[in-house]
Amino acid sequence: MATRTVLVEGIVCRLIGLVLLLLAAAPADAAELSSSAQTEIDALLNRLGASKxxxxxxxxWHSGSEARDHLQMKLDYLVEKGLITDSExxxxxxxxxxxxxxxxxxxxCPNQEDQPSAVWLGSELRKIRQKDSK
Structure with a gap:
């Protein structure tokens, strides 16, 4: 019972911290996502959604398309709040x-080791940029 209480208290503290962080981070003049960054992020989400x-x-574990939908929801929130300006x-x-x-x-991914999502997304972003620069 004590372990469960500690777990619940930890989750509540994280949620309160997240809300306070988001409130403190919300700028008066929200930054805007550039059209080039939006294009890159769209390409990144499309790659994730179409991947195996x-x-x-x-x-x-969730499918690539479920992950795309989830990250799109997070992107929409961050853009609305002006909390991101680029793909990184x-x-x-x-x-x-x-x-x-x-x-x-x-x-x-098939025939590969699990990897942190930031590594996979960063690698795919570099591929998108290399393709666009050719």
Whole structure:
């Protein structure tokens, strides 16, 4: 029973901390996501959604399309609040860990080891940029 109480208290403290952080971080003049960053993030989300990779969050594995939908929801929130300005911030603030539990996200692709989602997303972003520069 004591362990459960500690767990619940920890989750409540994280949620309160997250709310306070979001309130403190909300700028008076919200920054805007550039059209080039939006294009990159859209391409990144499309790659994730079309991949055969699985996405681990909060204790379970999800399909690439489910992961895309989840990260799109987080992106929409961050853009609305003016909390991101580029693709790297998207990866850092939306694609790295759960906002609720703090657990890191992972990506598992066929015939590859699990890897932190930030590594996979960063690698895909570099591929997108290389393709665009040719």
């Amino acid at each position: 990779c699985q996405f681990y969050r909060n204790g379970s 911030e998207f990866i850092e603030k939306a694609g790295t860990e759960s906002s609720l539990s703090g657990q890191p996200y992972k990506v598992r």
